[in-house]
Amino acid sequence: MASLLPRVKSRLFIHANRRTTNLLDGAYASLHVGRSLDFDDLRVYVPGDQVEDIDWKATARTGQPLVKRYLQTRRQDVLFVVDTGRGMAAVAEGGEAKRDIAIDIVGVLGFLSLRHGDSVGMITHSEGRVRIRPPKSTEGYLESLLRGIRDETTLDGEQSDITELLGHVSRVLRNRGILVVVADDLMPPDDLDDTLKALGTRHELLWITVADLDLISGDGSRRQIVGVEDDQLIPAIFRSDRKLRRLYAEAATWRVDSQRTFFTRLAVSHARVGRIESVVPTLLNLLRRRSRAGI
Amino acid sequence: MELVFGWMPFALLGLVVAAFAVYLIVSRGRRRRGDSTVLAAAHVERLFALPEYRKAYRRGRVLFAGLLAVSLFALGGLAIVAARPVTTDVVTTETANRDIVLCLDVSGSMLGDDAEVLDQFRAIAKGFSGERISLVIWNASAVQVFPLTDDYSYVDEQLKSVADAAAEADRLGYYPDPQAGSFDLLSGTLLGSGSSLIGDGLASCVLRFDNTESERSRTVLLATDNELYGDPLVTLDEASRFAQERKVRVYALTPSFLGISTPEKRELQQESEATGGKLFGLDDARAADEIVKRVLADQASKLKGTPRLVVTDEPGGALVVGILAVWLVAFIGWRMRT
Numbered sequence: 242m243a244s245l246l247p248r249v250k251s252r253l254f255i256h257a258n259r260r261t262t263n264l265l266d267g268a269y270a271s272l273h274v275g276r277s278l279d280f281d282d283l284r285v286y287v288p289g290d291q292v293e294d295i296d297w298k299a300t301a302r303t304g305q306p307l308v309k310r311y312l313q314t315r316r317q318d319v320l321f322v323v324d325t326g327r328g329m330a331a332v333a334e335g336g337e338a339k340r341d342i343a344i345d346i347v348g349v350l351g352f353l354s355l356r357h358g359d360s361v362g363m364i365t366h367s368e369g370r371v372r373i374r375p376p377k378s379t380e381g382y383l384e385s386l387l388r389g390i391r392d393e394t395t396l397d398g399e400q401s402d403i404t405e406l407l408g409h410v411s412r413v414l415r416n417r418g419i420l421v422v423v424a425d426d427l428m429p430p431d432d433l434d435d436t437l438k439a440l441g442t443r444h445e446l447l448w449i450t451v452a453d454l455d456l457i458s459g460d461g462s463r464r465q466i467v468g469v470e471d472d473q474l475i476p477a478i479f480r481s482d483r484k485l486r487r488l489y490a491e492a493a494t495w496r497v498d499s500q501r502t503f504f505t506r507l508a509v510s511h512a513r514v515g516r517i518e519s520v521v522p523t524l525l526n527l528l529r530r531r532s533r534a535g536i
Numbered sequence: 537m538e539l540v541f542g543w544m545p546f547a548l549l550g551l552v553v554a555a556f557a558v559y560l561i562v563s564r565g566r567r568r569r570g571d572s573t574v575l576a577a578a579h580v581e582r583l584f585a586l587p588e589y590r591k592a593y594r595r596g597r598v599l600f601a602g603l604l605a606v607s608l609f610a611l612g613g614l615a616i617v618a619a620r621p622v623t624t625d626v627v628t629t630e631t632a633n634r635d636i637v638l639c640l641d642v643s644g645s646m647l648g649d650d651a652e653v654l655d656q657f658r659a660i661a662k663g664f665s666g667e668r669i670s671l672v673i674w675n676a677s678a679v680q681v682f683p684l685t686d687d688y689s690y691v692d693e694q695l696k697s698v699a700d701a702a703a704e705a706d707r708l709g710y711y712p713d714p715q716a717g718s719f720d721l722l723s724g725t726l727l728g729s730g731s732s733l734i735g736d737g738l739a740s741c742v743l744r745f746d747n748t749e750s751e752r753s754r755t756v757l758l759a760t761d762n763e764l765y766g767d768p769l770v771t772l773d774e775a776s777r778f779a780q781e782r783k784v785r786v787y788a789l790t791p792s793f794l795g796i797s798t799p800e801k802r803e804l805q806q807e808s809e810a811t812g813g814k815l816f817g818l819d820d821a822r823a824a825d826e827i828v829k830r831v832l833a834d835q836a837s838k839l840k841g842t843p844r845l846v847v848t849d850e851p852g853g854a855l856v857v858g859i860l861a862v863w864l865v866a867f868i869g870w871r872m873r874t
Contacts, residue, residue, distance in 0.1 A: 328578035339578070396569050396576055425578065456583040459575055467569050468580030475580060478872050479592050488588045496582075 245387040246380060249348030253521055283307040291532060318376040318418035319354040320444075321347050321363045321386070322410055325393035326401025328425040331469045334452040335516025336460030340394040342451050343423045344387050345520040350421055351383045359419075361386065366406045367393040373413075396469060401425050407436045420444040426453040426513075428496060429503040437507050447527070448504055452515035455493070457486045537850065540620035548615040599872050606864040613858025617851045628843045634667040634753040634831060635684050636660075639741035640698075641760035642673045642721045643732035648706050649791040649818060653759040654699035656789060656824055660757065661691050663828030670744055671695065673721065676728030676766065678740030730766010738775035742784050753834040754782070757827065758808070759789040762800035776807035785813045785834065787827050792817030 283299055286306035294308040323343055333339040351361040355378055362376035363386045372393075374386060403424050410420070420440060427450075440446055457480050459466055466475040479485055497513065504511035512527040514520050569576040583589055638657050642650060661669055668684040669691050682694050701719035704712045714720035728736060741756045756779065762772070770778070779786050788808040790801055805815035814830070816823035 330576065331578035332575045336575075427579075453579055454575060454577040456577055456580060462575075465574045466577050466580070467571075467574045469569050469576045469578050470580065472569055473580055473584070474574075475577075475583060476596065478596050479583075479589060482588075482592050485586065485588050485592050488586055489583060492582065492586060 244384060245344055245391065246348055246352065246384045249345055249387070250352055252345065252517075253349050253352060282310050284310055317354075317359045318416060319350065319359050319361050320376065320410075320414070320418050320420050321351070321361065322403075322406060322420060322422045322424075323347060323363060323365050323390055324401045324403050324406070324424045325365045325367050325390060325398065326425065327396060327398045327469050328401050329394045329451065330396045330398060332454045332460065333515055334454055335518075336454075336462075337517050339425070339451045339453075340391060342514055342517055342520060343394070344390050345517055346423050346449050346451075346514065346524065347390060347421075348383070348387055349521055349524055351386065352380075354419075355380060355383060363389065364406065364410055365389065365393055366402065366409075367398065369399070371406065371409045376418075400470070401427075403427065404430055404433050404436060407433070407440065411436055411439045414444070418444055419447070421447045421449065423449050423451065426450055429500065434507070437509060441507065441509065447510045447531075448512075449524075449527075450500060450511065450513045452513050455489075456480075457489050537621055537623055539616075540622055542619060544619035545612075545615040548611065548618065552611060596872070599868055603865060603868045603872070606861050606868060610858055610861035610865055613854045613856075613861055616854035617858055621850050621852075621854065623848050623850055625846045625848070626843050627846045634664075634755065634834065635745055636664070636667055636669050636755045636757060636831060637684070637741045637744045638669065638671045638695075639737060639756050639758045639760075640671065640673045641675070641732060641734070641737060641758075642702070642725055643675045643763075643765075645732060645761055645763050646759070646791070647702060649761070650702035650759075651699045651706065652791075652818055653789055654695050654702060656818065657757065657759075658692055658695045658699070659824040660827055661688060661695065663824070664688075664831075667831070671698065672737075672741045672744055673698065673725060674733075674737035674740060675725035676731050676733055676736075677725055678737055679724040680744060684744070684746065728766065728769070730764075730768075732760070732763055732765050733768040734760055734762055734764055735768040735770040735772045735775040738772065738786065739770045739778055742775065742779045742782055745782070745784065748782070753831070754784040755813075755831050755834070756784055756786045757789065758786050758804075760804070761791055762804045772803065772807050776810050779811045784811065786811040787813040787830070788815045789818060789823065790815060792819045 283296055284307065286295060286300075286308045290308045296307050296309045299307045325340075325343075329339045329343060331339055333342050347363070354361050358378070360376035360378040361383055363374040365372050365374075372389075374389065401424075403422070407422070414420075437446065454460065454466070456466060456475060459480070465477065466480075467473065468475070500513070501511065510527055510531050512523050514523050638661075640646075640650065640653060640657075646653075657671075665688075666686060668686050669688075670684040671681040671691075671694060672678050673681055681698060682691070685691065697719045698721070701712060701721050704718055705721060711722050712718045714723070737760070738756065738758055741758065745752075745754050764772075776786065786808045788804045790804060801815065808815050814826075816826065820826075
C-alpha cells in the first residue's frame with residue numbers, strides 16, 4: 242500500500258521551493274494568534290516572515306534584516322474534524338475524488354504542524370459512531386490518519402452529518418486547540434450557527450470546504466454523472482440545455498457566496514478547494530490571510 | 537395482400553426485445569456510483585430542485601415518449617416492408633382482337649388521292665387499341681409494307697412515310713427516286729401484266745391474314761378507284777368471293793371526284809357489300825369514324841396466352857410510414873441532443 246504522506250510532502254515542497262521552505266514556517270505561525278514572550282534567538286529574515294517580527298535595532302546594527310524567534314510556550318494540538326461521509330467519496334470540482342483532496346488538506350496542515358512541534362489528531366464519524374484519534378506528533382501517526390480518511394470514505398458509506406459531528410466535538414473537547422474542519426460542499430445548516438459559535442470561543446477554528454463537481458459541465462469528459470445519494474443519473478440531454486446550464490451556474494455562484502458570507506459572519510477562517518493542485522496555494526493563502534487579518 | 541416472409545415481424549420483435557434486454561443489463565451495471573465509467577457526484581438534488589430542470593425533465597419525457605412512439609411506427613413499418621407484402625394475380629394476357637389489312641392501290645390513277653387515303657388510314661389506325669394492322673400496297677402486284685402488328689407508333693410512322701412518298705410523286709408527276717430517302721412505291725408492285733389489277737390486289741390482301749384456323753374478326757380496307765388496266769389473275773368478283781369464303785369483310789374507300797355512282801364504283805360497292813362491308817367516298821368526313829365503329833362492332837375473339845401467376849411487391853404505405861418514421865426518429869434524436 243502506497244504511503245500517502247510522502248506524496249503530500251512532495252507536493253508541498255514543490256510549491257514552497259519556489260520561494261523557500263521557511264515560508265511554510267512563517268505561514269504556519271499564523272495558526273497561533275499571539276506569541277509567547279520568551280525570546281529565543283535572531284535569525285536572518287527570509288521572505289514570508291512576519292514584518293512585525295523583524296528586530297529593527299539588530300537589523301540596523303548588522304546591516305541585514307534579522308527576525309526574532311520566540312520559544313513556543315506549549316505544544317499545540319491540531320485536531321482535524323474530517324467528514325468521511327458518502328458525499329466525500331464523490332468527485333470534486335476538478336475531477337479527482339473529494340476524499341483525495343481531504344487527504345491532501347490534512348496532510349499539508351498536519352505536516353506543517355509536526356514540523357512545528359505540534360501534535361495532530363483526528364475526529365471522524367464512521368460506521369455509526371464518532372471516532373476520535375487523539376493527538377500525537379509523529380509522521381507515522383499522520384500517515385495513519387491519512388489512511389484512516391482514505392479507508393473510511395467510501396461510496397457505500399453513510400451520508401455525512403457534520404453538524405452532529407461538530408456538536409459531539411464541542412461537547413467532548415475541553416482542551417484549547419486548533420480545530421481544522423474538512424467538510425463537504427454544504428449549505429451551512431441553521432443549527433450549525435450555535436455549534437460554531439461555541440467552538441469558536443474555545444478553539445482556533447479553520448473551515449475548509451471541498452468543492453463539488455459541476456453537475457452540468459462534469460469534469461470535461463463525456464462520462465455520465467450519477468448521484469452518490471441514490472444512484473440517480475443526470476440524463477445527458479439536460480446537461481446540454483443552455484438555459485438550465487445558466488440557471489445552475491447562477492445557483493452555484495449564489496451557494497458559494499452564501500457560504501462565504503456565513504463563515505465571515507461567524508469569523509471562521511474559510512477556504513474552498515476544488516482540485517488537488519490548488520490545495521497547497523489555497524491553504525498557504527488562507528494562513529497568510531489569517532496572519533494579516535486574523536481570519 | 538399476403539406476406540412472403542410472414543415470420544419477419546416476429547423475428548424483428550424478438551430482436552428488439554433481445555436488444556432491449558441487453559441494454560437493460562448493460563445499463564444497470566453502468567449506472568451505479570461505483571462504476572468507473574460514470575462520475576459519482578454529491579448533491580445532485582441541487583440540480584433536480586431547479587424549476588428549470590423540472591420543466592426540462594417534463595419536456596424531455598414528452599420528447600422521449602414521442603421518440604418511442606415514432607420508433608414503434610418505424611419498426612412496424614419496416615417490419616412489414618421486410619416481410620414483403622405482395623399481391624398475387626393469375627393473369628392471362630390477351631393480344632389483338634381484330635386484324636385489319638390496309639390495302640392501298642398505288643397505281644398512277646390513284647396517285648393523287650393516296651396521300652389523302654393514307655391520312656384516312658392514320659385516322660382509322662388511331663381509333664384502334666389492341667387490333668393488329670398491316671399495310672399492303674399494290675399495283676400490278678402486291679407488296680406488304682408491314683405485317684400485322686399492334687405497334688401503333690410504328691404503324692403511324694410507316695403510314696406517314698408512304699403518304700409522304702405518294703404526295704411527292706403526285707407533286708412531281710412521276711415516282712420519286714428512292715435513293716433520296718423517300719419510300720419506294722414501285723419496288724415489287726409492277727410484276728404483273730398491266731397495272732391497277734384490283735382483283736389481284738384484294739386477293740393478296742385477303743391472303744395476308746395469319747392464324748387462319750382461329751375464329752377472328754378480319755377486315756380489309758380497300759382503297760382503289762377500281763379502274764383496271766390489264767389482265768388480272770383474279771377478277772374483283774372472284775376476289776370478293778374468296779374474301780367471303782375466308783370470312784373477311786371488305787370496306788372500300790374510293791376517290792369521289794366524279795361522285796361514287798360510276799359503274800366502277802357501283803361494282804366496288806356491290807362487291808364490298810357482298811362481304812358485309814360498305815363503300816365510302818374519300819371526302820366523306822364520317823368515313824373514318826364509321827369504319828372504326830363498324831370494325832369494333834364486329835364480334836372480336838381474343839388471342840389467349842397461357843395463364844401466369846404474377847406476384848407484385850406492394851410495400852407502398854408501410855414503406856412510406858417506415859421511412860417517415862425513421863426521419864422523425866432522427867429529427868427527435870437530434871432535438872434531444874441539442
